[in-house]
Amino acid sequence: MKRLAMAALVSLTVASPRVMAQEAETGNNDAEDVRALVAQLEALKASYAQEVRRLRELDMQVQAIQARVSGKTAQALPTPQVAAGTTPAVPAPPQAATAAAPPAGAEGYASSAAEAQEAKEAARRSVDDVKQQQSALFNQKLTLENSLTYARYDRKQLTLNGFLALDAIFLGNIAIENVESDSLTYNFAARWGVNPRLTLNLDVPYIARKTIYQKGGAGGSAAAIAQEETHGTGIGDVTVSANYKLFGERGWRPETVLTGGVTAPTGREPYGLDWKVIERDDDDFIRFAVPSKQPTGNGLWQANIGLSAVKSADPAILFGNIGYVRSFKRSFDDIDANPDTINPGEVNLGDSYYFGAGVAFAFNERTSLSISFSDRMSARASTRYKNGKWMKVIGSDGNAGTLNLGVTYALTSKATFVSMLGIGLTPDAPDFTLAFKLPYML
Template identity: 45%
Template sequence: MLVSLGAFSPLALAQVSSGSEEVVREARPSQSVENVFREEHALFSDRLTIEPGINYSYSDRSQLALRGFLALDAIFLGELNVDTVESHITTFDINTRYGLTDRLEVGLNVPFVYRSTTYQSIGLDFSTQRDSEATVDEADIGDVSLSLSYRLLPETQQRPDVVLNFGVTAPTGTDPYGISLKSDDDQGGNLNYPTELPTGNGVWSVSTGVSALKTLDPAIVFANLGYKYNIEESFDDISGLEDDQPGDVKLGDSIRAGFGTAFALNERLSLSLSYSHEYIMQSETTQPGEPTNKVVGSDANVGVFSIGGTYALNDSTSVVTSLGIGLTDDASDISLTFRMPFQL
């Protein structure tokens, strides 16, 4: 694969003269460039890469509910209710990757999810100055995924490196269906909240996509486009009511796209800026003897701007950090990632 001279270490190309012939030998990219390929594209290294990581995300949502009417277009007569949900999600995962050939790479991701969500609602003891509050915690394995990357076109001076990506996600985490609700009505409040939290989607899903990366001295630019299809699944209970209500769930498929640039500042350090956007389509549920029901509010637009950096501790171990800032209402307010890939 050819890249610009700025993407290599200072002794990137070595020339060896043999008689009247001159042989040009290409050296391996610097560690900082390899880190960018690994995190934003695919490295296709013949060494096993094990990448433990931790991700923390925080979001809060407030919803104002009005039940009444406006008098003289200014005075509200009726009930006023404000609900707030604060969510903390910490994910510990092990991502393992291995390049079977210089064109084919396989990966396995095993996550463990810890969630803590606080629910608040104004109206305790029918007062507009007192809050009801409840916190729910959950810790369990998440959805395990298997990925496959195939290099369609190697990079040249005219075209980027193009890779096709395929993935399968198994519903190994706790699904979100049939979770019962709890109320604090007996304490004078009006808060309803779940008794447990999910750590997975509960359905099998397959994904495909394409990514491209081009080295433009001194920068590296990359972009990706993908589609995720969720397979319809049947459950014994899809309602939070006391009685079981079996049905089928078809989670909304999603389309994602992203682009960004990275700078290999030296042989060990690189910085990156990127933006990713995902549109999640509306979900549907079907119960026996009833028509398909679209879940109102289940579609979402998730836009995230990320600032990242990698630093190579040595030839086999690196430190990767990333700060994501949500730019849409459906995205997490903030997301912080810390990873440490090392090669065997």
């Protein structure tokens, strides 16, 4: 009996290390399985989070496009359950795997119908800002706009008074004429939406202008320069206009608006002004004279008609306009530029044609950038003294081309800040213009 007990004890002692080794090997395999399962879980969660983000982006884009097509803000579509719901319950992995779970409602993605609606309205806001600058917003009852524009104009002209000897040597006076003008214009505008297709507009400008005249050859010396500075302030020419929506944006067709308006000569006209004589010759010939005050208007009634179009091409917004301005002749008590004489007569400014085109991009829900080109071509003006014949004014025609860069920032849901830089591309255009606008929608 003792022998049997001893034999069993010996066999257990010999077998125990083998059993322990087998158990250790089984434990190692289980740990490897756990690690493999955790890795698979992390990969599945990452893939799931990526698909959720894609669904959110697609839902936001679909709702924004539907808002543009309909032309008005629609109710937010129900967000797919997978995008709006929470992450399905999964077995709690080890703590090392929990860091892979994405936060709910990650920034930049619509995690609810409300956020999708906000994204849709933000996309529509950029389009509305462009429409507001090109024509009008027809879904607003009343819009008040305050704007401030600074323009710089500088033109130099070489004047030769003499003749050429031997076709090579100039004999006479050489004078350099320079005109520098700085103008600051405050404009108050009111836009009243009569109905969803018609808007009435009123623009009332107030102008402050400073002009510096320089003329070489003072006193008969080419090296001497005479200079005089004049100013002028007052209300400008008031414009009353209307916008009528011909077509709404649908498919390939842009939103098309017809514009018509009348400009009244409420500003100070440039005819019949008092002149200041700076220099006379010995024979009493006026060599240098400037107006005592600067004009604030053109003195004539004008009517304009035009078309503007805006088309959304996500992510860009395309716009353009074309128009015609007709000037009506008017009589004045004095149209002579000579300070010593008074000659009544009529003035007929040349008609003008204008066009422009550009593109705008929305950076985010508040900011957009626009770039455009505009051009205005004016025909030559004509004058007629009393009981005389019409005569063309040489040099009165012009072509003013401008490159415009603009930035729009939505301050609130009702107020927008617009800044615009215009760069003159032709001699008839201002060197540059800088404008700031603040439209407020009531």
